[in-house]
Amino acid sequence: MADMVTLTIDGRRVTAAAGTTILDAALDANIEIPNLCSNDELHPYGACRLCMVEITHKKRQRLVVSCIHEVAEGLDVKTSTERVLNVRRLVMHLLLSRNSTHPRLRELAAELGIERSMFTVDFKGCILCGQCVRVCREVVGVAAIGFESRGDTRAVATPFNEAPADCIACGSCHYICPVGVIPMEEQDGVRRIWKTDFPMAKCTICGKYFAPVKQLEYFRKIANLPEDHFDTCVDCRSTKK
Numbered sequence: 001m002a003d004m005v006t007l008t009i010d011g012r013r014v015t016a017a018a019g020t021t022i023l024d025a026a027l028d029a030n031i032e033i034p035n036l037c038s039n040d041e042l043h044p045y046g047a048c049r050l051c052m053v054e055i056t057h058k059k060r061q062r063l064v065v066s067c068i069h070e071v072a073e074g075l076d077v078k079t080s081t082e083r084v085l086n087v088r089r090l091v092m093h094l095l096l097s098r099n100s101t102h103p104r105l106r107e108l109a110a111e112l113g114i115e116r117s118m119f120t121v122d123f124k125g126c127i128l129c130g131q132c133v134r135v136c137r138e139v140v141g142v143a144a145i146g147f148e149s150r151g152d153t154r155a156v157a158t159p160f161n162e163a164p165a166d167c168i169a170c171g172s173c174h175y176i177c178p179v180g181v182i183p184m185e186e187q188d189g190v191r192r193i194w195k196t197d198f199p200m201a202k203c204t205i206c207g208k209y210f211a212p213v214k215q216l217e218y219f220r221k222i223a224n225l226p227e228d229h230f231d232t233c234v235d236c237r238s239t240k241k
């Protein structure tokens, strides 16, 4: 069994397993800390910086990013001091300068009393949380996309901005994006994502297009399934048996 540690969050005693992040310990104790880039299925990344909290440990006080900072015995955490809120507001102004329309972002901004960004930059909506890059690498296992450039021009992109050779068109990056800026569409048996067209497989029984050929081929290989395993869609496969 994991070692347990006791800490204080906003004056409440909380017990958590050693190695737990402050964010997870707080959320498990029903103490809200706003966050955008955290996802239970992915490794913590600390990208959006919204989950900043103030900690006091061994008489030393400082701000930390709670999704990547682990709990410790005797840690005193404050989730909404004036110092924390000031940093969070600045972070929110920066996030809104990248995406001023997304409902979740606007909702979190309103909670901080912010209506619009004090900055005027517009980077077409991506808030650089990195969930798409992480899901592709950590869950799908292909690492077809990544970050390019730095500073103002940092962006998520395919290698050399060309058609992504390793992409299997699974759509995980599209579904996980918290601000909905990775377009994906399907038409006439083709799924389009990352400006690339991927042919879809057609069910040999009902004739419905059901998944990208490349994705099925990838799953078939890693699971060592027979050649004809994905000839039919899920619905027809269950009636076939």
Ligand code: SF4
Residues within 6 Å of the ligand: 132, 135, 136, 140, 142, 143, 144, 145, 164, 166, 167, 168, 169, 170, 171, 172, 173, 174, 193
């Ligand atoms: S659609 Fe392509 S880039 Fe997106 S998660 Fe799947 S493999 Fe990665």
